[in-house]
Amino acid sequence: MAEAKTLFQKLWDSHRVVDLDDGEALVYIDRHLVNEVTSPQAFEGLGRRGRKPWRVDAVLAAADHNVPTLMRSQGISDQLALVQVRALASNCQALGITHYGMDDARQGILHVIAPELGITQPGMTIACGDSHTSTHGAFGALAFGIGTSDIEHLLASQCLRMRPLKTLRITVSGTLGKGVSSKDLALGIIARLGASGGAGHAIEFAGDTIESLSMEARMTLCNMSIEAGARVGLVGVDQTTIDYLQGRVAVPSGDAWEQAQAYWREFVSDEGARFDRELAISAESIQPIVTWGTSPDMSCTIDGRVPLPEDIEPTRRDSYTQALFYMDLCPGMAISDIRLDKVFIGSCTNARIEDLRIAASVVKGQRVASSIRQALVVPGSGMVKAQAEAEGLDRIFVDAGFEWREPGCSMCLGMNEDRLLPGERCASTSNRNFEGRQGAGGRSHLVSPAMAAAAAIAGHFVDVRTC
Numbered sequence: 205m206a207e208a209k210t211l212f213q214k215l216w217d218s219h220r221v222v223d224l225d226d227g228e229a230l231v232y233i234d235r236h237l238v239n240e241v242t243s244p245q246a247f248e249g250l251g252r253r254g255r256k257p258w259r260v261d262a263v264l265a266a267a268d269h270n271v272p273t274l275m276r277s278q279g280i281s282d283q284l285a286l287v288q289v290r291a292l293a294s295n296c297q298a299l300g301i302t303h304y305g306m307d308d309a310r311q312g313i314l315h316v317i318a319p320e321l322g323i324t325q326p327g328m329t330i331a332c333g334d335s336h337t338s339t340h341g342a343f344g345a346l347a348f349g350i351g352t353s354d355i356e357h358l359l360a361s362q363c364l365r366m367r368p369l370k371t372l373r374i375t376v377s378g379t380l381g382k383g384v385s386s387k388d389l390a391l392g393i394i395a396r397l398g399a400s401g402g403a404g405h406a407i408e409f410a411g412d413t414i415e416s417l418s419m420e421a422r423m424t425l426c427n428m429s430i431e432a433g434a435r436v437g438l439v440g441v442d443q444t445t446i447d448y449l450q451g452r453v454a455v456p457s458g459d460a461w462e463q464a465q466a467y468w469r470e471f472v473s474d475e476g477a478r479f480d481r482e483l484a485i486s487a488e489s490i491q492p493i494v495t496w497g498t499s500p501d502m503s504c505t506i507d508g509r510v511p512l513p514e515d516i517e518p519t520r521r522d523s524y525t526q527a528l529f530y531m532d533l534c535p536g537m538a539i540s541d542i543r544l545d546k547v548f549i550g551s552c553t554n555a556r557i558e559d560l561r562i563a564a565s566v567v568k569g570q571r572v573a574s575s576i577r578q579a580l581v582v583p584g585s586g587m588v589k590a591q592a593e594a595e596g597l598d599r600i601f602v603d604a605g606f607e608w609r610e611p612g613c614s615m616c617l618g619m620n621e622d623r624l625l626p627g628e629r630c631a632s633t634s635n636r637n638f639e640g641r642q643g644a645g646g647r648s649h650l651v652s653p654a655m656a657a658a659a660a661i662a663g664h665f666v667d668v669r670t671c
């Protein structure tokens with residue numbers, strides 16, 4: 205009988221070109237996603253060495269981090285952003301790489317557009333100069349972030365040197381409660397594992413809870429794997445995966461669709477496959493979560509309080525004290541007493557159509573609290589924006605007092621015009637809450653779209669289950 209393999213092993217084996225003598229292997233990469241921030245030096249290096257991309261068809265580029273989300277016709281005012289966005293466009297044009305610039309209807313955050321166009325497919329290897337490439341693992345693909353020098357190698361050879369990852373299976377069983385989403389599950393898992401607990405691992409999410417999640421929700425979970433220290437998140441292929449892909453622009457049709465489906469369905473862990481580590485979680489134990497600190501694992505449930513020093517392990521007390529100082533919070537303070545200045549609904553974690561539908565359903569017919577200075581909804585892509593507008597979600601947000609923007613990374617990180625000012629406090633559906641992440645001196649609290657929407661209405665955190 206053939207050896208039972210994990211999904212990771214199948215992906216690795218089907219892409220390993222050759223084992224190298226130092227424990228690394230040369231791995232073939234099917235898709236390369238390129239953004240404006242991490243690619244300029246790679247293109248420069250390629251040009252300097254007189255090389256050309258080896259397989260231009262495998263590359264998709266889009267400007268996402270730096271683009272303005274307002275008044276695009278006026279161009280980009282920040283000089284560095286302008287240089288990077290222009291360099292991406294001209295490099296792609298010169299080399300024949302498909303590129304969606306900020307005026308293209310398909311533009312958006314790469315981790316939103318590649319799946320929705322069907323460019324992300326099961327059984328593939330996908331790399332991008334961006335850590336949240338783990339998102340694509342929701343499709344049973346081996347997807348991970350790479351650095352700038354690797355981008356150059358990848359463009360030139362379509363291969364990367366890498367070491368096999370250890371495997372961690374997280375089995376989630378039961379039903380997530382009403383108002384509890386895969387973002388809460390992700391934050392709950394990170395709280396349990398710690399922000400580096402998944403280091404060196406590919407995390408596979410399995411169990412009946414995961415099987416019942418939509419592709420959007422699975423992407424949120426895989427997106428956040430990196431915040432648990434893992435390089436890769438994975439979900440095995442099932443009918444939900446196949447249904448999501450059917451009819452998407454880059455997905456094969458006719459006989460090729462039948463063949464593709466049959467091939468894709470192999471990308472699951474075999475019964476009896478052995479993982480290096482296992483963790484079991486009950487979905488019922490997950491509640492809406494809010495981060496209070498400056499690392500995604502510094503969080504508690506909405507009915508909780510900022511921890512007391514004695515609740516924190518002695519080795520972590522310094523970072524706890526530093527985090528509370530930066531966040532301007534007191535030990536023991538009720539999470540629901542945290543008042544907010546801004547609310548951001550967006551990012552590659554939570555700016556897909558399902559996220560916007562959920563947020564709109566919470567907001568509908570209500571008004572953003574007058575104490576909130578700015579509440580932004582930034583769709584993850586042009587296609588998400590168009591779909592949301594076709595469903596009237598933009599009206600719901602605008603009527604409630606939210607700003608409805610053009611797609612991009614926006615306030616997820618302070619690389620464009622959407623930022624927190626020093627001292628401002630934000631409920632954010634993004635994935636990182638490091639010091640200064642959303643703007644120098646800004647304070648970020650990570651939450652689900654439903655919780656962000658409810659917080660915008662209340663002006664402080666509230667339990668969306670009671671709204």
Ligand SMILES: CC(C)[C@H](C(=O)O)[C@@H](O)C(=O)O
Binds near residue numbers: 333334336349617
């Ligand atoms: C700019 C990019 C390299 C970075 C990443 O790798 O993730 C960014 O997308 C982020 O979310 O911090």
Ligand code: SF4
Binds near residue numbers: 313
């Ligand atoms: S939305 Fe945020 S996390 Fe995602 S790629 Fe952009 S900056 Fe990185």
